[in-house]
Amino acid sequence: MVHQQQLRFSTDGRGTYNITQQISDVISKSGVMTGICQVFIHHTSASLILCENADPTVRTDLDAFMKRLVPDGDSLFKHQDEGPDDMPAHIRTILTESSLSIPINKGKENLGIWQGIFLWEHRTSTYKRNVTVTVIGE
Amino acid sequence: MVHQQQLRFSTDGRGTYNITQQISDVISKSGVMTGICQVFIHHTSASLILCENADPTVRTDLDAFMKRLVPDGDSLFKHQDEGPDDMPAHIRTILTESSLSIPINKGKENLGIWQGIFLWEHRTSTYKRNVTVTVIGE
């Protein structure tokens, strides 16, 4: 059994957006009881992560870490056409995930109690981000 | 054909634990000859990697690299509730994998000769870590 659905998210600048509920809804709709759910983002400047979902400072710290590791406007980068956050956004995407794969058990995403699914926008402006969810199983 | 199984591992402090044999056993049990095997860890402070399986200094060096990149007790981090290794454990998890996906061929995991499947515990204490293995194929 295969179920596939497109989702679209509006982002309002760099940061993490919890999309666990939207993914959960697609799994419910699919009717799959046991299998896997693939979440795929169709961009090279935004990515997906599984992250601690309780304390928001985890995600603030995560962003602070990335800011230090991949600084905006670093003179190392030649690709600056779209601004100082352009190349760092590509690198942040590559260091994290374009695709998450989550097990489905008893018709639900089988996440750990502290795991949330987050879309991580790496650009500083507003964007529309396309995500495809594919559910496979029985 | 879908086969799903829960595994539980005890970890004894920060380090890498070779779990290739346990994953291989689940694939054998599944009866799937051609397909994919998803290995998923239900935590935000421990992760999964495919790593060189022959020379243990590879994994020592890997840990030394991570210690330098994401130092314990870094003053950058506000999330320190559970100790100096708490936030670094979340970041290490995000920089590596919560989910591995491995091809199955002729009823076995089709890994390269140097590839082993490792659970990477990022906390310094002992833990129980839950892993779900989902095998899909025919």
Add this chain to the structure above:
Amino acid sequence: MVHQQQLRFSTDGRGTYNITQQISDVISKSGVMTGICQVFIHHTSASLILCENADPTVRTDLDAFMKRLVPDGDSLFKHQDEGPDDMPAHIRTILTESSLSIPINKGKENLGIWQGIFLWEHRTSTYKRNVTVTVIGE
């Protein structure tokens, strides 16, 4: 429906190689209209990424970033048997992907307009790199 195929690529030193067309051909051959495509590389010194496919300076910058983050011949590393690029190649592999998972829609890989599939060779010599593509769906 499951379709699996082995591919082999020759690499000529460190750098990124666009393999999108070869993956696309396997998907076409599979006959799967809706599903997922798993691309797996059987090595610990070469990896896979989804990266911006238009401006080649993105990939030059990416390599410059990795050179700074994981320098060849770093005195931190004990595993130097195969040369100064040996351990950095393992770390670069672990920081990126050994496996990509891409949705299939209407019989084609459903990538974003700027996303290309690249094999990233991390060693400085020439190699043969084995990749398995597994397509699952209906």
